[in-house]
Amino acid sequence: MTTSTEITVRTADEQDWRNLLLLHEVGFGTPYTSEAVDARRELVGIDRSIIAVDDEAVVGVTMDFPMTVTVPGEVAVRAAGITGVSVAPSHRRRGILRTLYTEQHRRIRATGAVLSVLIASEGGIYGRFGYGPATIESTVSVDRRLGAFHPKAPDPGGVRVLRPTDARAAITAVYDRWQRITPGAQVRPDILWDQLFADHDIDRGGGTSLFAMLHDDGYALYRRAGGEDAMIARIQEMRTVTDDAHAALWRALFGLDLMHGIETTLAPEDPLPQLLTDSRVVRTRSRHDRLWVRIMDVRAALEARTYRSDLDLVLQVDDGFLHAGGCFRLTARDGHATCTPTDDTPQVVADLDVLGSLYLGAHRARTFAAAHRLWADTPETLWAVDHAFDSNRSAQIGWPF
Ligand SMILES: CC(C)(COP(=O)(O)OP(=O)(O)OC[C@H]1O[C@@H](n2cnc3c(N)ncnc32)[C@H](O)[C@@H]1OP(=O)(O)O)[C@@H](O)C(=O)NCCC(=O)NCCS
Incomplete structure (x- = not known):
């Protein structure tokens, strides 16, 4: 060529x-x-x-x-x-x-x-190719010294401190369970686990080697950040499959008495701020996209995921890059959908990148409608799409690539 x-x-x-x-x-x-x-x-x-x-x-x-x-x-x-x-x-x-x-x-x-996914170096490049930002995360700093757990916050215990390599089998097993229930998360190949546990100097950002905290249903991998005065625990990766594991690990992290702060990334619905008496102790430093999604096969993608409520509408998807869109009747019943090409008049119209942003449930149809990037024939149709495409678990990337 x-x-x-x-x-x-x-x-x-x-x-x-x-x-x-x-x-x-x-x-x-x-x-x-x-x-x-x-x-x-x-x-x-x-x-x-x-x-x-x-x-x-x-x-x-x-x-x-x-x-x-x-x-x-x-x-x-x-x-x-x-x-x-x-x-x-x-x-x-x-x-x-x-x-x-x-x-x-x-x-x-x-x-x-069914999908093509990427991490964008800059936000202005990939929309034209049908990619929409599909997971959101926040980088937060937690002032551990000011944090106190809410009287109603659970204290389930069960956290052990281990060397990461000794905990490898348990950590990978928890990750696999977390990955299977979390929209956006990918199966992680062994070669990438090898890289993570090798914990090479160049990957430490000037910090210490990794420490591990392990619970039956979760883990946190963290290191002390670099810099002479930096008494900061920087979480590299924390995955939990139950609320108890989440609370137990955060209690253990707050037990790092000599650390002034904890830095991590949180998914939009992470309950950490609600575990504390003062939710402002979790200070958001940035909020950004991670995984970008381009739907390669609209029909297969829309039939693969489940929906929070019933739908019966005609959706027009425009793909200026590969012309792989079209008009589809999308019918969802009891969570499951059929999607068939149709010549009927569309009730909802959006570009493919917008559908990519809605697909994992991280973004709302009503936000794109307000920006004139999604059109619906009536407010009721918009509400139906907005609700149906939501997900009961925050979408999150599993690992960067
Ligand atoms: C980003 C990069 C790959 C673009 O390569 P390029 O060959 O200059 O891009 P093209 O000329 O093919 O541009 C394709 C389209 O993207 C647009 N575009 C390219 N870079 C852009 C940028 N940084 N911001 C906004 N739009 C951009 C072009 O205007 C063009 O639009 P159009 O075809 O609709 O008119 C190149 O600048 C690069 O290597 N950057 C550093 C590494 C990097 O960021 N890689 C991407 C990793 S996700």
């Missing part, structure tokens, strides 16, 4: 590997360690790397690999995870990303993946 500017687009081969890694390192400003290179190699494989070449120089790259992602209703769907997208600084804004993406999405479609 050749673009108008004589840039050739093709699958990478062994000889290209070093050059495409250099492009990543330059693009993201981060050199790779050999362990990170090996992990990426095993995760993605050379045959799922597509490159743009200008006179033998690799000037653009994009990669993807198969993933399994949970959607509302504790249903697993097949997805492609796009990663390592970079265009040489010397070749920006000539349409190389668009050309690479056109080829990549043609291939992803051929695999039958």
Whole structure:
């Protein structure tokens, strides 16, 4: 495949590997360690790397690999995870990303993946390709010294302090349980667990090695942050499958007497502030998107997830990138939906990126309607879509890629 500017687009081969890694390192400003290179190699494989070449120089790259992602209703769907997208600084804004993406999405479609997902480096790029931000998280600082548990907060106990590597089997088992019930969470390959437990210096951000707190239904992996005066426990990953595990682990974390603060990320409905007498002790520093979703197969995706209430309406989905939208009758009964192409008049109209944002339940239809990015024929239709697409569990990414 050749673009108008004589840039050739093709699958990478062994000889290209070093050059495409250099492009990543330059693009993201981060050199790779050999362990990170090996992990990426095993995760993605050379045959799922597509490159743009200008006179033998690799000037653009994009990669993807198969993933399994949970959607509302504790249903697993097949997805492609796009990663390592970079265009040489010397070749920006000539349409190389668009050309690479056109080829990549043609291939992803051929695999039958229901979704394509990515983490966006910048918020303004991927909407045009049908991706919408689909999970939200907040970065918070907790002043542990000011925090007191509410008299009604449970104190279930059952937390043990362990070395992370000694707790690996228990941690991975909890993660698997959490992943199966959490929209947006992905099955985690062994190679990424190896990376996490190897806890390389370069991944510590100047902090200590990891510590682990384990409960039968949850775990917290944290380290003390870097810096001379930093008595801050920075949580790397905390997963809980019961409210008791959540409360027990937070009680144990608040027991780190010499730590002044705790830093972590929280899903929108995390109950931590409500466990405390003063919810302001949990101070939000930023609120941002994480996983972005492009629905590759509208019919399969809408039939895969469950719905909180019944629906019977005609939905028009517009996809300016691959023209993979259309008009569908969406009928949900007792949580389960059928979605069939129709010529009937649409009652709801939205671009594909908006549907991606609604899909895991993290965003509300009424918010997009207020921004004129979703149209519904009546307020009742809008309310029905808004309610039905909600999820009873906050969507969360499982691991970054
Ligand atoms: C982001 C990046 C891949 C874009 O590559 P590129 O070849 O310059 O992009 P293209 O010229 O193909 O642009 C495609 C479209 O995206 C738009 N676009 C590209 N970069 C953009 C940006 N930073 N912000 C907003 N829009 C952007 C272009 O205007 C173009 O729009 P159009 O086709 O609708 O007219 C490149 O700038 C890069 O490598 N950045 C550093 C690494 C990075 O951020 N990678 C992405 C990881 S998720």
